[in-house]
Amino acid sequence: MVCIACAAVCVRAAGDTAESKPAAISDSAVSNYVLGADDEILIRALHADEISEKPFRIDSSGYVRIPIIGRVRAAGLTVEQLERELSSRLSPYIREPEVTVRVTEFKSQPVSVLGAVKNPGVYHLQGSKTLIETLSAAGGLEPDAGGTINITRRSECGAVPLENARPDPSGRFTIGEVKVKPLMDAKDPNNNLTVCSNDVITVPRARLVYVIGEIHKPGGFALRDQETMSVLQALSISEGLLRTAGPQHARFLRAQSG
Numbered sequence: 001m002v003c004i005a006c007a008a009v010c011v012r013a014a015g016d017t018a019e020s021k022p023a024a025i026s027d028s029a030v031s032n033y034v035l036g037a038d039d040e041i042l043i044r045a046l047h048a049d050e051i052s053e054k055p056f057r058i059d060s061s062g063y064v065r066i067p068i069i070g071r072v073r074a075a076g077l078t079v080e081q082l083e084r085e086l087s088s089r090l091s092p093y094i095r096e097p098e099v100t101v102r103v104t105e106f107k108s109q110p111v112s113v114l115g116a117v118k119n120p121g122v123y124h125l126q127g128s129k130t131l132i133e134t135l136s137a138a139g140g141l142e143p144d145a146g147g148t149i150n151i152t153r154r155s156e157c158g159a160v161p162l163e164n165a166r167p168d169p170s171g172r173f174t175i176g177e178v179k180v181k182p183l184m185d186a187k188d189p190n191n192n193l194t195v196c197s198n199d200v201i202t203v204p205r206a207r208l209v210y211v212i213g214e215i216h217k218p219g220g221f222a223l224r225d226q227e228t229m230s231v232l233q234a235l236s237i238s239e240g241l242l243r244t245a246g247p248q249h250a251r252f253l254r255a256q257s258g
Contacts, residue, residue: 033127035074035082036108036197037062046098048090055104068093079103111195113138115203116145130192131178134201141180144222146206149178157196180224211238214245 035041037060045052050067058064062075069089074082083101090097109125111134118139131149135141152175153160155167160176167174176193183191195201206222209229216239223229241247 032078032080033103033106034109035077035079035103037075038107039074039103040105040107041074041079041082042102042104043086044100044102045086045090045094047094048097058108075108109197111197112200113203114200116142116205117203118142125195125197129195131195131201132183132192134195135203141203142205144205144208145180145224146204146222147180147224147226148204149180149183150202150204151176151178151193152200152202153196154198157198161190161193209234211235213250214242216240216242 035058037058039058040055041058041064042053042055043051043066048068051069056064056066058074062073063071064074065071066086069086072082072085072089077085079101083099086099086101087097090099106124106126111123111125111129112121113123113134114120117135118141120138123134123137129137131151135149151160151162152168152173155172155174159165159167159174162176162178165174165176178191178193182188186192206224208220208222210220211234212218215235218238221229221234221237235241
């Protein structure tokens with residue numbers, strides 16, 4: 001007997017995720033990185049041993065307290081801008097101060113990647129990142145990933161730049177949907193949007209068609225980016241009937257609402 005039934009598979013719970021380790025970032029990207037609360041920086045300042053080679057954490061209000069200089073606003077500045085600000089603040093004490101700043105921990109721009117990816121978790125943006133780059137950092141899509149990717153964005157970051165974007169009932173978020181196949185085929189560059197801090201990227205698992213009974217390869221098969229599958233397609237991907245099969249007695253089971 002051959003049985004075919006459609007079923008939905010849910011996205012993994014967020015609680016199953018683990019916080020990710022940041023990937024390497026280029027020097028040019030670091031220079032343009034916008035600092036924020038909870039980032040950690042290392043300052044090198046010539047002839048200023050009190051602050052040189054010491055890590056400093058940007059506090060929740062966006063400030064960092066540095067010996068000699070005092071309290072400095074760091075959040076909202078790029079690394080280059082902070083270097084210039086620190087040089088200016090040190091100039092009354094040191095002639096022609098030379099200051100460099102390095103970000104040692106990126107913590108201010110988290111992005112959550114959930115669902116059918118190899119390494120779901122919280123990733124910290126290190127400069128401007130696209131959707132493809134963020135999914136790659138999460139290890140890419142699982143084989144049973146569905147045909148769409150959902151992006152949920154806080155309203156203060158602006159609306160998701162997609163034609164299908166819609167506000168949620170609370171008005172605090174917008175939700176957009178990207179089709180996987182055009183994204184992976186690079187047919188529409190607009191689908192590879194720039195990710196924003198605090199975005200939630202969710203990859204639902206594909207709906208399944210189950211083929212069981214007297215066939216060579218019984219199991220569940222993902223519909224992926226297609227809405228339906230013909231009986232011939234289902235039997236083909238299950239590698240066909242065994243000699244002992246009785247196709248005249250096949251049954252089709254389909255879930256109905258209620």
